[in-house]
Amino acid sequence: MPKPNDLEQKALQIIMSAGNSGLLQSELWRKLGASSREGSRIALKLESKGLIRRERELRNGRWTYRLYPKRLPASMDSIADCPCVMCPDSPKCGPAGNVTPQNCERLTEWLFHAAESTQDILGDS
Numbered sequence: 001m002p003k004p005n006d007l008e009q010k011a012l013q014i015i016m017s018a019g020n021s022g023l024l025q026s027e028l029w030r031k032l033g034a035s036s037r038e039g040s041r042i043a044l045k046l047e048s049k050g051l052i053r054r055e056r057e058l059r060n061g062r063w064t065y066r067l068y069p070k071r072l073p074a075s076m077d078s079i080a081d082c083p084c085v086m087c088p089d090s091p092k093c094g095p096a097g098n099v100t101p102q103n104c105e106r107l108t109e110w111l112f113h114a115a116e117s118t119q120d121i122l123g124d125s
């Protein structure tokens with residue numbers, strides 16, 4: 001029989017693999033092979049640890065929860081347009097060089113755009 005922490009870990013992996021569309025808690029119970037009672041306990045625990053968020057959803061006339069990961073692993077797409085990827089100054093860029101990430105305008109501008117895009121996706125809150 002799996003330990004509670006093993007089930008939590010597995011549940012978190014399943015929720016993270018669902019990505020931004022999340023998944024219904026009943027789907028999670030099914031994938032975990034857990035009872036709804038055990039599944040609810042795990043979801044509440046993951047939420048209290050700040051790892052997931054639960055949103056109420058009306059499904060087939062009944063209220064349930066959809067579970068979303070609070071963090072997703074970074075994808076290669078998220079850094080594909082980072083200026084460092086194709087930067088001609090990359091070989092001489094570093095903490096001891098004349099060019100550093102701390103004083104690079106291209107990197108700073110890219111980071112600001114990335115932050116703005118994230119705020120657009122998450123909404124102002």
Ligand code: SF4
Nearest residue numbers: 083084087093101104
């Ligand atoms: S921080 Fe700036 S200078 Fe350094 S590699 Fe990235 S884009 Fe190039």
